[in-house]
Amino acid sequence: MARPIDVYYWPTPNGWKVTILLEELGAPYNIIPINIGKGEQFKPEFLKISPNNRMPALVDHEPLGGGEPLAIFESGAMMEYIAEKHGKFLPKDPRGKYEVLQWVYWQMANLGPNSGQANHFRHYAPEKIAYGINRYTDEVNRLYGVMNTRLADREYLAGAYSIADMASWPWIVPYERVGQDLNDFPHLKRWFEALKARPAVDRGYKVGAELRQEMSEEAKKVLFGQRARQ
Numbered sequence: 001m002a003r004p005i006d007v008y009y010w011p012t013p014n015g016w017k018v019t020i021l022l023e024e025l026g027a028p029y030n031i032i033p034i035n036i037g038k039g040e041q042f043k044p045e046f047l048k049i050s051p052n053n054r055m056p057a058l059v060d061h062e063p064l065g066g067g068e069p070l071a072i073f074e075s076g077a078m079m080e081y082i083a084e085k086h087g088k089f090l091p092k093d094p095r096g097k098y099e100v101l102q103w104v105y106w107q108m109a110n111l112g113p114n115s116g117q118a119n120h121f122r123h124y125a126p127e128k129i130a131y132g133i134n135r136y137t138d139e140v141n142r143l144y145g146v147m148n149t150r151l152a153d154r155e156y157l158a159g160a161y162s163i164a165d166m167a168s169w170p171w172i173v174p175y176e177r178v179g180q181d182l183n184d185f186p187h188l189k190r191w192f193e194a195l196k197a198r199p200a201v202d203r204g205y206k207v208g209a210e211l212r213q214e215m216s217e218e219a220k221k222v223l224f225g226q227r228a229r230q
Contacts, residue, residue: 001028002027002028002062003028003061003062004028004029004030005022005027005028005029005030005058005059005060005061005082006029006030006032006058006059006061007019007022007029007030007031007032007056007057007058008032008034008046008049008050008055008056008057008058008059009031009032009033009034009055009056009207009208010033010034010035010036010055010056010208010211011207011208011209011211011212012036012055013112013115013170013171013173013174014054014055014056014075014112014170015055015056015075015207015208016170016173016204016205016207017056017075017079017166017167017170018056018058018075018078018079018082019031019203019204019205019207019208020166020169020170020200020201020204020205021079021082021083021089021163021166021204022082022204023200023201023203023204023207024088024089024166024198024200024201024204025082025086025088025089027082027086031207031208033208033211034046034055034056035211036055036219036222036223037213037215037216037218037219037222037223038219038222039222041053041054041055048071049071049073050071050073051073052073052074054073056073056075056078057071057072057073057078058071058072058078058081058082059071060072060081060085063085064081064084064085074108075108075167076104076105076107076108076167079104079163079166079167080101080104080163083162083163089161089162089163089166090162090163091159091160091162096158096159099158099159100158100159100162100163100164101164102158103157103158103164103167103168104163104164104167107164107167107168107171108167110143111140111143111147111168111171112171114136114139114140114143115140115143115171115174115178117132117136118133118136118137118139118140118178118179119174119177119178120136120224121133121135121136121137122137122177122178122179123177124215124220124224133179136178137178137179137180140178140179140180141179141180144172144175144180144184144185144188145185147168147172147185147187147188147191148185148186148187148188149187150187151187151188151190151191152187155191155194156191157191165191165195166195166201169192169195169196169201170205172188172192173205
């Protein structure tokens with residue numbers, strides 16, 4: 001029986017991406033909570049696994065190719081690795097593979113960061129800065145439009161259901177918090193609801209639900225305004 005991989009995790013969109021994939025695969029995994037509101041991501045032992053001091057990260061004790069345990073940080077890299085190891089949700093042929101990966105990287109570079117900034121300026125910034133709110137809310141709107149156009153003539157983002165869909169779906173979950181109305185994007189809404197109805201997506205989304213909590217002022221101090229730590 002395969003040894004479970006260790007997933008260093010907190011229930012956020014980037015964490016959900018990985019647990020959704022693992023649930024879709026039926027692969028064994030252990031959740032190791034990293035409470036980002038308490039600063040657990042800055043512990044030296046976690047830094048050895050995730051040099052960027054961010055979750056999620058993983059350690060595979062039976063890695064692809066054999067050898068010593070393998071640590072990987074960055075959710076997109078984790079998903080690519082897991083999919084490749086299991087031979088599912090990432091095509092092997094170059095055209096199919098890179099059609100998927102370009103959308104994974106699009107999510108990592110565009111949908112995730114801009115949604116995060118929109119959420120921050122709309123809900124957590126100590127001052128309501130109209131420029132910041134409008135800048136990121138509008139950019140998220142543009143990105144939703146990119147997805148809506150892409151999905152107008154296809155069921156999924158990149159051919160068959162893949163890690164591209166699993167990577168993007170959690171970042172659409174908080175659409176109301178980032179000032180969007182899915183009714184303005186009918187193809188995106190259809191895709192979103194179809195994934196939401198998948199049992200494995202539901203299970204992956206609910207992992208660690210009991211850990212979620214309201215953002216305290218102390219947590220805000222930990223999460224916002226970070227600088228280099230020597």
